[in-house]
Amino acid sequence: MPQTTSSDDSRSCPGHPSPEAANAEAWTAYGRHHLRRATPLPEAERIDWGPAGSGPGDAPLGDLRGLRVLDLGCGTARHAAHLVRDGGARVDAVDSSPSQIERARARYGGLPGLTLVCADAVDHLRTADPYDVVYAVHAFPYMNPHRLLPELARSLRPGGRLCFTVLHTNSTGHGPGTEVTSRPETLRLAGGGELTVRMWVLTTDAWTELLRTYGLEVESVTVLDAPEVGNHASYRLFQARRPARVTSRPRSARPPVPHAAIGVGAVLLGPRGLLLGRHRRGTLELPGGTVEPGESLQETVVRELAEETGLVADPADVRLLGTLVDRVGGVVRMTVGAVVTAWRGTPADQPDESVGDWRWWPLDALPPGLFECSAQILTAWRPELPVDHAPAHFTPFADGR
Secondary structure, eight states: OOEEOOOOOOSOOTTSOOHHHHHHHHHHHHHHHHHHHTOOOOOOSSOOSSSTTOSOTTGGGOOOTTOEEEEETOTTOHHHHHHHHHHOOEEEEEESOHHHHHHHHHHHTTOTTEEEEESOHHHHHHHSOOEEEEEESSOGGGSOHHHHHHHHHHHEEEEEEEEEEEEEEOTTOOOOBSSOOOEEEEEEOTTSOEEEEEEOOBOHHHHHHHHHHTTOEEEEEEEEEOOSTTOOOEEEEEEEEOOSSBOEEOOOOSOOOGGGSEEEEEEOEETTEEEEEEETTSOEEOSEEEOOTTOOHHHHHHHHHHHHHOOBOOGGGEEEEEEEEEEETTEEEEEEEEEEOOOBSOOOOOTTOSEEEEEEEOGGGOOSOEEHHHHHHHHHHOTTSOBOOOOOEEEEOTTOO
16 A cells, blocks of 8 residues: 655646656556566455455446446456446446556457556546546645636536545555645555656545535545554545536635626537636636726626636627626626627637636536526526526626527
8 A cells, every 4th residue: 555755846847747647657657567577456346445355345326337437546447347247337346557457458458348558537427428537546636726627617517427536545654634745655566566656645625625616526535544553544435426517616705805796708619519617726718807997898808818818809799688787795896798709710829817727618518616696697698507506686788688
């Protein structure tokens, strides 16, 4: 079981690989080690979430018959093969280590219903169709949660389930931290030798808040301790779910600066869906911002769209929907929603902007964690959208839908 050597920041330095790249190298070396040893692969009869034989087995995953399932960090795919054979699931098993996937293909390459994928987990999630269930056995702490969780939440169907285990205390008793950074741990090899990996070892509260930030609701957390005397290793099994309806995140209760009494949010619906960007605080937002002195509302939409996304539009192609009024922390807030009907260019991150990672989202697969103002504008535009948010009074303009 991994043990700690010291604590360190998760950011990569010039000339050094990122923590996730270092982990991929370490697990590739681990797989080669076992290929050389011709280590046998015993069949899995149940999911071992913690120490072997401990924990609730397959129960957290529920009935998987006919469901689309993802195994993140599958290793040799023993658990994935078990769920295909014994659970009737259709499983994509993904791992970034070529040698681990080589071992998996040698054993399970012809198993119907199992697809083995050698890829970075986040890269796979960005292009995969939505999953009913996603699970990870011990693999979660090897991936940066700020990079993984947004894509994972998007890749779960509304109402879909997520189950994963994380290291909580290693075998020497080094416990979790609250800062979302990785630390070095030691991976011991059968027959002698060891490898250094990087892991995000966080408190239960820290993991819960991360999941909540990216729109996932924690349903239960189970403690899984090593049974051996003197072995302090302890794990936590998280069971979470993507809500069936899209959730929104509240805005700050701090009052706006004097010139920012009114803001705008712009709806751009293209062939690939709705344009949303991610704020550095984690929420997903429509392009928009505050009205500057002397600007018309249409001019504000055009300026903010260019500043945040690089897209070019004309004020004549901005259709104002109406005004949303609500109260936050005793301060009345006003937001004007708008639809941009034509634009030029491709959305891209802009220097010094707090919102980036612009993407098109299908209306029937909107992500959780929408900024509250954006959620309010979207339901004013399309009331049938399954988006939950704090109420706001909407006054439509004369040129409404």
